[in-house]
Amino acid sequence: MPTYRLKTERPRGTGLDLSRDLNPEQRAVVEAPPGRLLVLAGAGTGKTRALTYRVARLVASGTPPERIMLCTFTNRAAAEMLRRVEALAGANMARCPAGTFHHVGHRIVRAHAERLGLSPTFGILDREDATTILGAAVAELGTAELSKRRLPTPRAILELSSLARGTMRDLAEIVAMRMPQLAADVDLVRDILARYERKKRELGVCDFDDLLCLWHRLLADRAFADAGAALRASVDHVLVDEYQDVNTLQGTICDEMARGCGSLTCVGDDAQSIYGFRGADFSMIEGFTRRHPGATVLTLTTNYRSTPQILALANRSLRCNVRQHRKDLVAVRGPGMVPAVLPLRDVHQQAEFVAQRVLELHQDQQIPLREMAVLYRNHSHGLELQVELGRRQIPFFVRSGARFFEQAHVKDVVAYLRARENPSDTLSWTRVLRLWPGVGARTASRLGEKLAAVEAPEDAARLLADEAKRLREPARSSLAGLAELWRRLCAPERRDPGEAIRTVVAEHYADYARTAFTNAEQRTEDLEHLAAYASDVGSASEFLARVALVQGIGAEVPTAAHDPDDKLVLSSIHQAKGLEWRVVFVLWLVDGRFPGRPALRTPEALEEERRLFYVAATRAADELYLCFPTLEEGRDGPHRLLRPSRFLTELDGRPPVFERWDIEEVPAEDAEGS
Template identity: 35%
Template sequence: MADQPRRLLEGLDPEQRTAVTAPRGPVCVLAGAGTGKTRTITHRIAHLVERGLVAPQQVLAVTFTARAAGQMRTRLRELGAGGVQAQTFHAAAFRQLRYFWPRVHDTGVWSLVDNKYRFVMNAANRLGLSTEKDSVRDLAGEIEWAKSSLIAPDRYPSAAAKAGRSAPTAPESVSKVFAAYEQLKTRAEALDFDDLLLHTAAILEEHPEVAEEFRSRYRSFVVDEYQDVNPLQQRVLDAWLGPRDDLTVVGDANQTIYSFAGAAPQWLIGFPRRFPEATVVRLERDYRSTPQVVALANQVIDAARERPAGTRLTLVGQRQDGPKPDFAEFDDEVSEAQAVAHKIAALARDGTPLSEIAVLFRVNAQSEVYEKALADAEIPYQVRGGERFFARTEVRRAMAALRTAGSRDDLTSGDLCGSVRAVLAEVGLTDEPPAGGAAREHWESLIALVELAEELVAAVPDADLAHYNAELDARAESQHPPTVEGVTLASLHAAKGLEWDAVFLVGLVDGTLPIQYADGDDAAIEEERRLLYVGVTRAREFLRLSWALSRGEGGKRFRRRSRFVYALVPDDSPAALPARVQQREASPMRSQGGAVTPRCRTCETKLLGTLEIKLGRCGHCPSDVDEGLLAELKAWRSDRAQQLRVPSYVVFTDATLTAIAEQRPSDEAALIAISGIGGTKLERFGADVLSLVRAERSRP
């Protein structure tokens, strides 16, 4: 065993070795994507154990997924440190509660609620609120956010407003549901997953003898993905530590993508201030991706605004050169998906395993068109982090209603699309989309069924409901891959922590990435940028970024490529914008390296901030807003928001209305050139807005 310490250091780069050999005490590892963070922290734990500085049973290592914890345990066993506890936060807390609860409460630990849905539904029902599945799911999500953020029910309205949360119903109603949920759960002597952490922290904080026993048992702590901790998890970690400082944390603030769930990088970034004597190591050598992919990832994150010092990691590719990242623009989503399927087939023929290929998108509703394209090309696939399209509850319910409707006399006319819309209206399809959340995903699924009807009519003009139902059944059957060896379809959030040889980042349009409801909020926009960074860094060798200018075949090409993509497209790419498209899609801009640089329409200074780009002018140039038009626009927005039963900002933000009142667009092309107005909003609100602009111009 004398050679074991030396073996633990073999193959480590200088920075990794520094982290592994750092003495017990506070250690902060700022680890960029692909830099070997798991290898580093497992070797550090094994090195401490091997040198006799800590016993394996005295180490508690926590991470965020059971898969990551399992991988860590496997590596530690291979390194001779098999007695180390490597668990998720919740699993570690549950284990501690089972041991300490009877000593504190003189009872057995309460039962664990695997799914809080029933309690939330009962609470909503008591208050006369909707108990539809999507509504209950959104309420449960708000309760989870509040508890993870250490927010009590009575504080929810003010906290949600401060955090800019888009509540599924009135914040005061959410507060009441939250309180009722807690009462029902307590009466049932049940705990949810957040309670595991809350009660663990409370026991350690309020019972010194319990804290003393726990801290004599565990002496060294390691936290992986530290940028993802929320206030509740940090409270538990503080309770575990007490006055001690034997803590190793590892994370990358550039990969903070769970702020909506309460995660915050502040503890990672502020670690050196909390522990001034800490060893801080920066891992920037990327062993995952080719230098070409690494260069693009750096370009994405370097454009981020107001980056704290702890986020300024510049990756350095260590692999051999590979192909340059590819960029592609398409007329519509169907063409984009078919091109992706065609390229995947080519990669497979050249020897890339299908399991080493991924198609990543912003929201799960985007998966359907890729499921179909891959199925049509007979390419196996699997959906990660979301149900298959035809397995979704709302789709199954809609298909059942469509089958039943096949014999109805009132739906036997030749208008198949109208018939499909009428049936789907009975199961939740509305003329206007909901603001967001589960209800919006539900609506997107139903709209996809309408678009399938439109495709069928285009191919078979006399198709009826029987033809349509047969088409749906055939599509549903063909989209089940025979084996798990297939292309991965996943959202960007679900792809975190994974990697593939080839990655396709698809649907990169404004309104999707960044997501529509993030517009106008700089912090939310920056999180969307980090999502793109996560997507880029999933690729080892091949990477394609693509977007479509319209949703359906033959649709108006009103979509805009994501604002994050403009500066990435090289001059020699076929996707570089031609001058005529620059003029149509952007406010005054100049081409630099094939990209489009926003310029102030008055002084032509380069525009940097989200608000500056939206307004089309820099902060130094005076506003030429038409106050009368702005007042008319705000009054119109208020009326539309009431009609749609959504917050006013869902229609247009104040910044967007100001941009309209300043630029006074005369036609659709000028209107869509304003950042934050995509094809969907143009179709829904464009006519009204242009009418108001023309009316204001015609006034004496």
């Protein structure tokens, strides 16, 4: 019989040498027998390697890939794991149901589409399309009904619904937590969501939340008992990565899928559970052994990332938490720099220190900018630093999404100042008008052109008042309100840009934010930070110029390494999770900022905030700088003394885990010559 030699890039498998490739803790995870297994994997301990080898060992032991379900935080992570499994075990993993919960759920729902009343060719809505359809459901209520209510935006309603479904809680409970001003209208929101559900059925589409809810329905609804039994029988092993981030619905699905085979491996770190605001259920990882009596719990504590000094600080911080699986990370690396705690005079000195230290490390020690990161609790905490980096022409990349000045709520409020300082700015007028109820795109465009033709800012108020008389409600009241607000903004006592911003927020935008965003409190805090910065700048024209300059900082600025892609990383701590840098700066370690005020309300929230500090500290491999301003300029002029974060004061003790650096200011020319 002739043999055909097929050239393939798929490896035949290098074999599993556990003693060579894994440390004893990792090997224990890989060799643990099937059953309920919780793996508590600390930061930098190689959890991905352990999970990958466990999957590879299952395959090498004869388990067909299609009978292993692997749920990961991203589809990219799943693809990389499967690629490594193929290299280790020499198996084709294409049929393995692996990916995010939504990815695996889509595969399952598609297979049972007709049983669930869906077309096998059903479509999946992205966020933008889902928002459009829900907006159409809102419009069905009619102008008369909408004019009597201040309903949230369609996007905000979707966020409330998604949180309720993911946490398996009643919508009224979620509204009470996130938008209490909506409590009286919760039944109306239910009606809107019911209309949204009908429209999806008519269009033959599902949204992302449907994929998980329908998957759970197959497992839990008695009407689908046979389908649920078949689903459970289809897998021999269920494995979950980043288990600390699952919500109630996802955790329940995992438990149900493993009820038949009895093999459930969950890998995560309770110390890095920081997504409660998104609906992550800390009790899933904390209460694993209560839900699964007799479960095995293994820990990974050997850290390959950070120095012993950084881990000593992180370990001490976490000991203050009560709700946790206790473990201390142990460093493989040798000793390094003791973490530095830096009391700075104010936010400007904080920005100057970070910028100068980054340049020193980059130019003197040849550390690439991309191997350094500045982390903060909230976007607003990076405001002054972004300006200082722009002034010094240090290129930076904001990993946490839009730069501070590019966020929607910041651009909305800044548009008021742009229109006041430059009345011919049609775009800013149009943006301002769209923020008011009843003013649609066409009306905003028409009025924007009219307003841009007025000669003086105060003339705009008269034009708005005249236009209001020609319109119906709610646009009439909106334009009348904007006209009155505009008169106050043009008053001499509000020429200060900070006072102008505070006026806009107090008299309009705070109310708008409560209906537009589910995190209105945080956005309002950002705007107060913006107002303080604007007042410090002085004039509105100078403030707007600085905003424009910061937005224009790009990659074309040369660096010492002559690498156009070499940029300092700025990121919120939430967005930094799972990453690492040689050098890390943490900003604004002040009580009320980090931890934030909302976190001070309950012990559970404060413990999650402390876990966030732990995540920030464990991103650093070599050097860690913990910074806080000691003074803040008050709204009425006098400076206010700031209290260092309790996350810093808790670190005091023996042996010391940080060094306090004192700042001595010297003239720039003296510093250059020293």
